[in-house]
Amino acid sequence: MKEALKRQFENVKPGDVGIVGRPVQHSLSPAMHNAAFQTWDGVFRDKHGATPRYHLFDVNRDELNELLDGARTCAMRGLNITVPHKVAAASMVTRLDRFAARVGAINTIAATSDGWVGYNTDGTGFENAIAHKLEFDPREKKAVVLGAGGTGRLIVTKLLEMGAESVFWWNRTSEKIREAIDSKPAEYSRITAVTDDQLKSAVAGADLIVNATSVGLSDTDEMPAPGIAFQARHKVFDVIYHRQTKFLQTARAAGAHAEDGLEMLLYQGAKAFEIWTATPAPIEVMREALVKSLKKV
Ligand code: ATR
Numbered sequence: 001m002k003e004a005l006k007r008q009f010e011n012v013k014p015g016d017v018g019i020v021g022r023p024v025q026h027s028l029s030p031a032m033h034n035a036a037f038q039t040w041d042g043v044f045r046d047k048h049g050a051t052p053r054y055h056l057f058d059v060n061r062d063e064l065n066e067l068l069d070g071a072r073t074c075a076m077r078g079l080n081i082t083v084p085h086k087v088a089a090a091s092m093v094t095r096l097d098r099f100a101a102r103v104g105a106i107n108t109i110a111a112t113s114d115g116w117v118g119y120n121t122d123g124t125g126f127e128n129a130i131a132h133k134l135e136f137d138p139r140e141k142k143a144v145v146l147g148a149g150g151t152g153r154l155i156v157t158k159l160l161e162m163g164a165e166s167v168f169w170w171n172r173t174s175e176k177i178r179e180a181i182d183s184k185p186a187e188y189s190r191i192t193a194v195t196d197d198q199l200k201s202a203v204a205g206a207d208l209i210v211n212a213t214s215v216g217l218s219d220t221d222e223m224p225a226p227g228i229a230f231q232a233r234h235k236v237f238d239v240i241y242h243r244q245t246k247f248l249q250t251a252r253a254a255g256a257h258a259e260d261g262l263e264m265l266l267y268q269g270a271k272a273f274e275i276w277t278a279t280p281a282p283i284e285v286m287r288e289a290l291v292k293s294l295k296k297v
Helices: 003-007 029-043 061-073 086-090 098-103 122-132 150-161 175-183 196-204 246-253 262-277 283-296
Strands: 017-021 054-058 078-081 108-112 115-119 142-146 166-170 191-193 208-211 235-238 257-259
Touching: 003 061, 017 029, 017 061, 029 054, 029 262, 029 283, 061 086, 061 115, 078 262, 098 115, 098 150, 108 262, 115 262, 122 150, 122 235, 122 262, 142 150, 142 196, 150 166, 166 175, 166 196, 175 191, 235 246, 246 257, 262 283
Parallel strands: 017 054, 017 078, 142 166, 142 208, 166 191, 208 235, 235 257
Antiparallel strands: 078 108, 108 115
16 A cells, blocks of 8 residues: 555544545535534444544545555445545445445445445435425425536436436536436436426426536536526525525525525435444534534635
8 A cells, every 4th residue: 555545544443434535625524423423422332442533535546446445454434435436436345225326326335244335325315405404205296407417316316216206307518418318218217308498497397496516616606507487386405505506596586495405415424424333313413513614614
């Protein structure tokens, strides 16, 4: 193992966790998980006799396999995987859970006796966020999803799994959607690809509208797509959680119920914690830590 990689394991103890990505320096996950482990320690002492710690691992694609091997050697209990390694890591684990296999990307791995098992808890995060914050059940409902990157694909897959009647899928680069649908025609049969011109009527007929693009990350960003006219009856969800985006502002101005992505982040973390510890996550502690560290960003 290269020195630079070895150095990242310097303070790692058996039972610890962490996040692997590039960049990871600004991740809010350490605050959320370290707060949870502090509480957990009071309830249920770790078998190693210490409170687990959450570490940051900044690696490129070529180092990923070695990093996962190193984490196993150190007897880490698990890891979060983030951009840009979610797809690559899915091919490096011993086994994928059902939803992760369907999405083809993972954000969490957990140690088992025969190797790493890969999960995608972003799906659980989205499911909980729309249930708790928007009070929305997609069964037999129509949704519009903007964006066909990793997050867009994940959300579309989750909405179909949750029983959405139809999903109208838009992306700036429309070929990406065609390719995605062509690669899974049976699974994606309830998806309709929409062009810029068709988006207006898809939005008019939808119950839920989701922004899964990266538009809104910067405070100068405008709307992610053309011709979106929100109505007061719409439920609106933006995966971005750093700020009130133009998308959210416009939806709220129209009287729609609109929520940002903070609960999605929270519940993906809570699910990862539960996978790693087999203990219910201290949601309120984790939410408080997230909100506090978000204020510092
Ligand atoms: P993630 O993993 O967060 O989904 P990603 O895979 O890089 O990130 O995807 C980013 C998404 O934001 C894509 O849908 C991208 O559209 P393209 O496929 O056309 O690139 C979308 N996106 C980024 N910038 C955009 C912009 N200025 N307008 C509209 N969509 C944009």
